Amino acid sequence: MRRREALRVVANEAVGAYVLLRVERGRIDPGVPGQFFMLEAPGRPLPRPMSLCQAPPGELAFLLEAVGPGTRALCAVEPGDELYVFGPLGNGYRLDIDRPLLVGGGIGVAPFPYLSQQLGGPPALLGFRSGRHAEAAALVPNAEVVVEPTLVTEPLAGLGGYDVLACGPEPMLEAVRELAPRAQLAWEAPMACGYGACFGCSVEIEGVLQRLCVAGPVLEAA
Numbered sequence: 001m002r003r004r005e006a007l008r009v010v011a012n013e014a015v016g017a018y019v020l021l022r023v024e025r026g027r028i029d030p031g032v033p034g035q036f037f038m039l040e041a042p043g044r045p046l047p048r049p050m051s052l053c054q055a056p057p058g059e060l061a062f063l064l065e066a067v068g069p070g071t072r073a074l075c076a077v078e079p080g081d082e083l084y085v086f087g088p089l090g091n092g093y094r095l096d097i098d099r100p101l102l103v104g105g106g107i108g109v110a111p112f113p114y115l116s117q118q119l120g121g122p123p124a125l126l127g128f129r130s131g132r133h134a135e136a137a138a139l140v141p142n143a144e145v146v147v148e149p150t151l152v153t154e155p156l157a158g159l160g161g162y163d164v165l166a167c168g169p170e171p172m173l174e175a176v177r178e179l180a181p182r183a184q185l186a187w188e189a190p191m192a193c194g195y196g197a198c199f200g201c202s203v204e205i206e207g208v209l210q211r212l213c214v215a216g217p218v219l220e221a222a
Protein backbone atom coordinates (compact mmCIF):
# COMPACT_ATOMS: atom_id res chain seq x y z
CA MET A 1 0.00 0.00 0.00
CA ARG A 2 1.55 3.30 -1.04
CA ARG A 3 1.72 6.25 1.36
CA ARG A 4 3.22 9.72 1.54
CA GLU A 5 5.05 10.55 4.76
CA ALA A 6 7.60 13.02 6.09
CA LEU A 7 10.62 10.93 7.08
CA ARG A 8 13.63 12.03 9.13
CA VAL A 9 17.01 11.84 7.41
CA VAL A 10 19.34 9.51 9.33
CA ALA A 11 22.50 9.91 7.24
CA ASN A 12 23.90 11.32 4.02
CA GLU A 13 26.95 9.26 3.02
CA ALA A 14 29.25 9.59 0.02
CA VAL A 15 29.67 6.35 -1.96
CA GLY A 16 32.26 7.20 -4.59
CA ALA A 17 30.61 9.74 -6.92
CA TYR A 18 27.14 9.08 -5.46
CA VAL A 19 25.27 9.86 -2.22
CA LEU A 20 23.53 7.22 -0.11
CA LEU A 21 20.63 8.92 1.64
CA ARG A 22 19.28 6.96 4.62
CA VAL A 23 15.90 7.93 6.05
CA GLU A 24 13.73 6.53 8.82
CA ARG A 25 11.21 4.10 7.36
CA GLY A 26 8.12 5.40 9.19
CA ARG A 27 5.11 3.41 7.99
CA ILE A 28 6.28 3.24 4.38
CA ASP A 29 6.32 -0.23 2.77
CA PRO A 30 9.64 -0.88 0.95
CA GLY A 31 7.76 -2.70 -1.81
CA VAL A 32 9.28 -4.92 -4.49
CA PRO A 33 12.81 -4.20 -5.81
CA GLY A 34 12.56 -2.00 -8.92
CA GLN A 35 9.56 -0.10 -7.62
CA PHE A 36 10.25 3.57 -6.96
CA PHE A 37 9.48 6.41 -4.58
CA MET A 38 8.90 10.13 -5.16
CA LEU A 39 11.30 12.11 -2.94
CA GLU A 40 10.64 15.77 -2.15
CA ALA A 41 13.62 17.85 -1.09
CA PRO A 42 12.75 20.48 1.53
CA GLY A 43 11.60 23.72 -0.13
CA ARG A 44 11.29 22.21 -3.63
CA PRO A 45 7.78 21.75 -5.01
CA LEU A 46 8.37 18.89 -7.46
CA PRO A 47 9.45 15.46 -6.21
CA ARG A 48 11.93 13.24 -8.07
CA PRO A 49 11.57 9.48 -8.73
CA MET A 50 14.15 7.24 -7.02
CA SER A 51 14.55 3.47 -6.76
CA LEU A 52 14.85 1.95 -3.33
CA CYS A 53 18.50 0.95 -2.83
CA GLN A 54 18.45 -0.72 0.58
CA ALA A 55 15.81 -1.58 3.16
CA PRO A 56 17.59 -2.26 6.46
CA PRO A 57 15.34 -2.63 9.53
CA GLY A 58 13.62 0.68 10.28
CA GLU A 59 15.19 2.52 7.35
CA LEU A 60 14.95 3.15 3.62
CA ALA A 61 18.09 4.09 1.66
CA PHE A 62 18.35 5.76 -1.75
CA LEU A 63 21.46 6.07 -3.92
CA LEU A 64 21.53 9.43 -5.68
CA GLU A 65 23.48 10.97 -8.52
CA ALA A 66 23.41 14.79 -8.62
CA VAL A 67 22.58 15.61 -12.25
CA GLY A 68 20.37 18.70 -11.87
CA PRO A 69 18.63 20.97 -9.35
CA GLY A 70 16.29 18.33 -7.88
CA THR A 71 18.93 15.69 -7.27
CA ARG A 72 21.42 18.34 -6.04
CA ALA A 73 18.85 19.49 -3.45
CA LEU A 74 18.26 15.87 -2.36
CA CYS A 75 22.01 15.23 -2.09
CA ALA A 76 22.33 18.33 0.13
CA VAL A 77 19.84 17.27 2.85
CA GLU A 78 21.36 16.70 6.27
CA PRO A 79 20.71 14.29 9.14
CA GLY A 80 17.70 15.56 11.09
CA ASP A 81 16.05 17.18 8.02
CA GLU A 82 12.64 15.88 6.98
CA LEU A 83 11.89 14.60 3.52
CA TYR A 84 8.50 13.69 2.05
CA VAL A 85 8.60 10.19 0.56
CA PHE A 86 5.71 8.73 -1.49
CA GLY A 87 5.54 5.11 -2.57
CA PRO A 88 6.12 2.33 -3.37
CA LEU A 89 5.08 3.08 -6.96
CA GLY A 90 5.03 1.27 -10.30
CA ASN A 91 5.93 -2.32 -11.09
CA GLY A 92 9.17 -3.85 -9.84
CA TYR A 93 11.13 -6.90 -11.01
CA ARG A 94 9.52 -10.33 -11.18
CA LEU A 95 11.45 -12.47 -8.71
CA ASP A 96 10.13 -15.92 -9.76
CA ILE A 97 13.18 -16.72 -11.90
CA ASP A 98 15.72 -19.56 -11.87
CA ARG A 99 19.16 -18.06 -12.73
CA PRO A 100 19.19 -14.33 -12.00
CA LEU A 101 21.96 -12.10 -13.34
CA LEU A 102 21.89 -8.38 -12.48
CA VAL A 103 23.23 -6.09 -15.20
CA GLY A 104 23.66 -2.41 -14.36
CA GLY A 105 25.18 0.75 -15.74
CA GLY A 106 26.10 3.84 -13.70
CA ILE A 107 23.39 4.99 -11.29
CA GLY A 108 21.38 2.01 -12.62
CA VAL A 109 23.13 0.14 -9.79
CA ALA A 110 20.72 1.90 -7.37
CA PRO A 111 18.00 -0.81 -7.07
CA PHE A 112 20.48 -3.72 -7.02
CA PRO A 113 21.48 -3.92 -3.33
CA TYR A 114 17.81 -4.49 -2.35
CA LEU A 115 17.21 -6.71 -5.39
CA SER A 116 20.33 -8.77 -4.65
CA GLN A 117 19.24 -9.21 -1.04
CA GLN A 118 15.78 -10.42 -2.10
CA LEU A 119 17.29 -12.89 -4.61
CA GLY A 120 19.95 -14.31 -2.24
CA GLY A 121 23.04 -12.61 -3.72
CA PRO A 122 23.04 -13.61 -7.42
CA PRO A 123 25.96 -12.68 -9.75
CA ALA A 124 26.02 -9.12 -11.07
CA LEU A 125 27.76 -7.32 -13.95
CA LEU A 126 28.22 -3.60 -13.33
CA GLY A 127 29.62 -0.93 -15.64
CA PHE A 128 30.75 2.56 -14.63
CA ARG A 129 32.32 5.55 -16.35
CA SER A 130 35.16 5.97 -13.81
CA GLY A 131 36.82 4.24 -10.89
CA ARG A 132 35.19 6.74 -8.52
CA HIS A 133 31.71 5.85 -9.81
CA ALA A 134 32.63 2.15 -9.58
CA GLU A 135 33.01 2.45 -5.78
CA ALA A 136 29.21 1.97 -5.65
CA ALA A 137 29.77 -1.66 -6.71
CA ALA A 138 30.75 -2.33 -3.07
CA LEU A 139 27.01 -2.18 -2.26
CA VAL A 140 26.28 -5.24 -4.47
CA PRO A 141 27.61 -8.71 -3.53
CA ASN A 142 29.12 -10.99 -6.22
CA ALA A 143 29.65 -8.15 -8.68
CA GLU A 144 32.05 -8.18 -11.64
CA VAL A 145 32.91 -4.57 -12.46
CA VAL A 146 33.99 -2.97 -15.74
CA VAL A 147 34.98 0.65 -16.26
CA GLU A 148 34.74 2.55 -19.58
CA PRO A 149 35.94 2.15 -22.27
CA THR A 150 34.87 -1.45 -21.50
CA LEU A 151 31.06 -1.68 -21.63
CA VAL A 152 29.03 -3.95 -19.41
CA THR A 153 27.53 -5.66 -22.47
CA GLU A 154 30.99 -7.02 -23.40
CA PRO A 155 31.20 -9.62 -20.57
CA LEU A 156 27.43 -10.18 -20.92
CA ALA A 157 27.87 -11.23 -24.56
CA GLY A 158 29.86 -14.29 -23.43
CA LEU A 159 27.21 -15.52 -20.99
CA GLY A 160 24.09 -17.54 -21.68
CA GLY A 161 21.24 -19.17 -19.79
CA TYR A 162 20.69 -16.38 -17.29
CA ASP A 163 17.51 -14.52 -16.38
CA VAL A 164 18.79 -10.97 -16.81
CA LEU A 165 17.47 -8.11 -14.68
CA ALA A 166 18.88 -4.80 -15.90
CA CYS A 167 18.88 -1.11 -14.98
CA GLY A 168 20.85 1.68 -16.62
CA PRO A 169 20.87 4.27 -19.37
CA GLU A 170 18.68 3.71 -22.43
CA PRO A 171 21.47 2.76 -24.89
CA MET A 172 22.69 0.13 -22.42
CA LEU A 173 19.17 -1.29 -22.02
CA GLU A 174 18.75 -1.45 -25.82
CA ALA A 175 22.05 -3.36 -26.09
CA VAL A 176 21.05 -5.72 -23.25
CA ARG A 177 17.73 -6.35 -24.99
CA GLU A 178 19.61 -7.49 -28.12
CA LEU A 179 21.71 -9.95 -26.10
CA ALA A 180 18.99 -11.14 -23.68
CA PRO A 181 15.56 -10.89 -25.34
CA ARG A 182 13.76 -12.14 -22.20
CA ALA A 183 15.46 -9.67 -19.83
CA GLN A 184 13.54 -7.51 -17.39
CA LEU A 185 14.56 -3.90 -17.99
CA ALA A 186 14.00 -0.89 -15.69
CA TRP A 187 13.41 2.17 -17.89
CA GLU A 188 13.45 5.88 -17.03
CA ALA A 189 11.39 8.88 -18.09
CA PRO A 190 10.96 12.25 -16.43
CA MET A 191 8.14 11.86 -13.87
CA ALA A 192 6.12 14.59 -12.16
CA CYS A 193 3.49 12.65 -10.16
CA GLY A 194 4.59 8.99 -10.17
CA TYR A 195 1.05 7.53 -10.00
CA GLY A 196 -0.54 8.03 -13.40
CA ALA A 197 -2.16 11.45 -13.07
CA CYS A 198 0.00 13.80 -15.16
CA PHE A 199 0.85 11.73 -18.27
CA GLY A 200 4.29 13.40 -18.15
CA CYS A 201 6.07 10.04 -18.35
CA SER A 202 4.22 8.78 -21.47
CA VAL A 203 6.46 6.64 -23.67
CA GLU A 204 5.75 4.34 -26.61
CA ILE A 205 5.50 0.72 -25.47
CA GLU A 206 4.60 -1.88 -28.13
CA GLY A 207 3.48 0.95 -30.44
CA VAL A 208 1.11 2.47 -27.87
CA LEU A 209 1.69 5.56 -25.70
CA GLN A 210 1.67 4.41 -22.08
CA ARG A 211 2.54 5.97 -18.73
CA LEU A 212 5.85 4.46 -17.64
CA CYS A 213 5.04 5.05 -13.96
CA VAL A 214 1.99 2.76 -14.29
CA ALA A 215 3.12 0.21 -16.93
CA GLY A 216 6.72 0.11 -15.63
CA PRO A 217 9.32 1.15 -14.80
CA VAL A 218 10.31 -2.54 -15.13
CA LEU A 219 9.19 -4.02 -18.45
CA GLU A 220 9.89 -7.34 -20.15
CA ALA A 221 12.39 -6.78 -22.99
CA ALA A 222 10.30 -8.74 -25.45
Ligand SMILES: Cc1cc2nc3c(=O)[nH]c(=O)nc-3n(C[C@H](O)[C@H](O)[C@H](O)COP(=O)(O)OP(=O)(O)OC[C@H]3O[C@@H](n4cnc5c(N)ncnc54)[C@H](O)[C@@H]3O)c2cc1C
Nearest residue numbers: 036048049050051063064065068069070071110188189190
Ligand atom coordinates in the same frame (compact mmCIF):
# COMPACT_ATOMS: atom_id res chain seq x y z
C1 LIG B 1 11.67 5.07 -11.94
C2 LIG B 1 12.91 5.91 -11.79
C3 LIG B 1 13.85 5.58 -10.82
C4 LIG B 1 15.00 6.37 -10.68
N1 LIG B 1 15.89 6.02 -9.72
C5 LIG B 1 16.97 6.82 -9.50
C6 LIG B 1 17.86 6.51 -8.44
O1 LIG B 1 17.70 5.56 -7.69
N2 LIG B 1 18.91 7.36 -8.26
C7 LIG B 1 19.11 8.47 -9.07
O2 LIG B 1 20.06 9.23 -8.84
N3 LIG B 1 18.29 8.75 -10.09
C8 LIG B 1 17.22 7.96 -10.31
N4 LIG B 1 16.35 8.27 -11.32
C9 LIG B 1 16.64 9.46 -12.17
C10 LIG B 1 16.26 10.72 -11.41
O3 LIG B 1 14.88 10.71 -11.08
C11 LIG B 1 16.58 11.96 -12.27
O4 LIG B 1 17.98 12.04 -12.44
C12 LIG B 1 16.09 13.21 -11.60
O5 LIG B 1 14.68 13.26 -11.66
C13 LIG B 1 16.68 14.44 -12.26
O6 LIG B 1 16.16 15.58 -11.61
P1 LIG B 1 17.03 16.93 -11.47
O7 LIG B 1 16.10 18.02 -11.06
O8 LIG B 1 18.22 16.69 -10.63
O9 LIG B 1 17.59 17.16 -12.92
P2 LIG B 1 16.80 17.74 -14.18
O10 LIG B 1 17.16 19.17 -14.33
O11 LIG B 1 15.36 17.34 -14.12
O12 LIG B 1 17.51 16.87 -15.28
C14 LIG B 1 18.93 16.85 -15.43
C15 LIG B 1 19.24 16.13 -16.71
O13 LIG B 1 18.79 14.76 -16.65
C16 LIG B 1 17.78 14.52 -17.63
N5 LIG B 1 16.75 13.71 -16.95
C17 LIG B 1 16.01 14.08 -15.89
N6 LIG B 1 15.24 13.07 -15.46
C18 LIG B 1 15.51 12.04 -16.28
C19 LIG B 1 15.05 10.72 -16.38
N7 LIG B 1 14.20 10.21 -15.49
N8 LIG B 1 15.52 9.95 -17.38
C20 LIG B 1 16.42 10.41 -18.26
N9 LIG B 1 16.93 11.66 -18.21
C21 LIG B 1 16.47 12.46 -17.25
C22 LIG B 1 17.28 15.87 -18.05
O14 LIG B 1 16.82 15.86 -19.40
C23 LIG B 1 18.54 16.71 -17.92
O15 LIG B 1 19.40 16.54 -19.00
C24 LIG B 1 15.20 7.50 -11.52
C25 LIG B 1 14.26 7.82 -12.49
C26 LIG B 1 13.13 7.04 -12.63
C27 LIG B 1 12.11 7.39 -13.67
Ligand code: FES
Nearest residue numbers: 194196198199213
Ligand atom coordinates in the same frame (compact mmCIF):
# COMPACT_ATOMS: atom_id res chain seq x y z
S1 FES C 1 4.63 10.57 -13.73
FE1 FES C 1 2.63 11.41 -13.86
S2 FES C 1 1.62 9.96 -15.14
FE2 FES C 1 3.57 9.07 -14.85
